[in-house]
Amino acid sequence: MTFFQSSSRLVLAFFLTCGLTACSTFNALFPTSGPSRSQVIDNPSATSNNNEPNIEIIDVTPLTAQNILKAQKQNQFSEVFQSVKPNKNLVGPGDVLEVNIWEADPPILFGSSSNASIAIQNSSTSKATTLPSQVVALDGTINVPFVGYIKVTGKNTETISKQITQALRGKANFPQVLVRLTQNTTSNITVVGNVNNSMLIPISPKQEKLLDAIAMAGGVKDPINKVTIQMARNGKTSTMPLETIIKSPKDNIPLAPGDVITSYFQPFSFTALGATSQNQEVPFEAQGISLVQALARVGGVQDQRADAKGVFIFRFEDPAAVTTQQIASAELINGKVPVVYRVDMSDGGVFLTAQNFPIKDKDVLYVSNASTVELQKFLNILVSAIYPVVNAGVISKGF
Template sequence: MTRRFLLPVLTAGFVSWLTACSALPGYSLDRSHMHEVNQPANEEMYDVHRITAQVIAELAAKVAQTQQPLPESRFSSASQYVYHIGPQDILGITVWDHPELTTPQGTTFSTGGNTTQTIAGALAQPYTTALPGQADPYGQTVAADGTIFFPFVGRVHVAGKTPQQVRDQLAAALEPYLHKPQLDVRVLAYRSQRVQVTGDVKSPGPLAITDVPLTLVDAITRSGGSTDNADLQRVRLMRHGRFYQLDANGLLDRGDISQDVMLEDGDIINVPDRSDSRVFVLGEVKVPTAVQLIRGSLTIADSLTSAGGILDTDANPRQVYVIRGMSSRPDAPDIYRLDMTQPDALLLSTQFRLQPFDVVYVGTASAVQFNRLIQQVLPTLETIVLTRQLTR
């Protein structure tokens, strides 16, 4: 009688000793000082949408409708673009047959250091380098109030005007002093207007706006091009305190010239990295991983291939889930399921386009879940049997 009573007690005590975290070596967490709060009374249910060709078409239409509007431009096309003079621009004025009124061609100047430059050299240099801090040609600098001084004419307001308009204005003002004056006005240094290019480009910094229209792709190219980690599909443009998202690769991939917007003075371009363009592949795959979007696009088939494919022995091919919207709607994400056993599954997997921060999860087969449960319980059963044998 005593033996029958001691056997269950010894068995329970030995198993409790084996399962106690404080009695076993290795890392463990003492949860005695932890108390979980705000536990939901009932588990929340989520709607799961089966992936079909109709669902894919509806999602594509939804993406097209939610595209952000493009920034408005002062010019409808590059052919209508005209540069307007501004303060700090440097003008070169030529009056034919009157060298005393013409900007000296051979005069050199210094910027305060060892750099000197002739006006001929200024005209030969690329317009991309006409920025403050570099060598400036000798000419008429537009003052902060938008005026220049010219002999016989005095102070002339030129800001906001085109070189052709300034030429006509000076010619009319010199008419009382010269017989049919012929003038030429050009901008020698573009310093009044600029854009800033930041982020993952090789040479970030300011770019001057010149008489040649400056577009988004031009700005990235003139900044040395993008780095290997740049996300050209999500380029950010800040204009007048408002953000726009542009696809710089849209011009090359789809011929979408609307994305190659014309830049204006004060624009800030930021080329981000690809950290915000990831999807996560989890569950019964060979290599759970985070996958970067390829040129802004990735499908279920692409993501599973990057993860090495699903596990043949453990995965449930009927349970390939896509969980979307966890970052913006953690309480109500969109969940889609693809049944890989269906004949059209391979086609659908190549057409369902993922979005940044989507989670692709491959479920576990029922038999595998049972086998894993047995593997967890079996050591405990073996311990009980061994303890019983020792106490006999």
């Protein structure tokens, strides 16, 4: 047997032995963009001792997409926040009131000699005296001359006017009282964040809505498709894309005293890795995109590399989006469930499901290589190892 023949057989036997008896070890030597489909599905973290969380593998089906969309709906403002009663401008501690008192002529208590400033004189027989503005005390009272301290919290200005008028009868000459709320500090909402003017906005009996408040704050600074709005009320918070709120009138909810509205410039993105035409971080609108749109934005999967059954979405999922059985063995991380959604693109029907499957911020879209790609790598290495031997044999023969 010649040197050429023996060397070729030795190299061939070595690679075939590695390929047939130790595939997993040998595959680890190949250059690769990530795990194969079987490696992802096997979920090695479930049995490893490296303290990594167990990851649940969930097939993308119409029910899966429906559960995710249902969980998103539960976060809509119209679902999270109950309807509020119309604002009646009830007075509370910290509000500032102005009291105007009229007396018929001749005035008994509030005449021209009074130290109070005279604001209005409608006729020779009626004078109006404006008392100094008063801040409603913590105990909910204000002080009116010749009346004393009166409780005003929880009442509107009309009720307070009648209360003071009743208390002055028999003391003043046909008194009439008008109370005006000059500074509202208890029925305000707060608008902050990515708006042109962060401000406190008093709520009027008109019952301002969410978009009204944003408009009063000068609107948002960035394009609406990149802005999300967070609402906080009575310990509850929820976030929605501004564009969705504009398109959904029911989520343009009436505001309640104490609401805090925060506008965020939030450029969402997902990362595409593996056998896609482009491996990159891809920004998308705050309103969200579907899996089909995400694949299109990275140029789809590569025909020569991709495993059509090995398309995966890695995500920290809202527990409300997965069933109890699916998260039975999973561990929560910061209140989220680590899951891997598996998509079988060889099934034509999955394209309809993928149109309803939402991509979320920080998702990782990974497409594994087909098994034939790994075989091709093996053959390339085999050829590259044998070719020098063949070439040397040819030269030694004098060809």
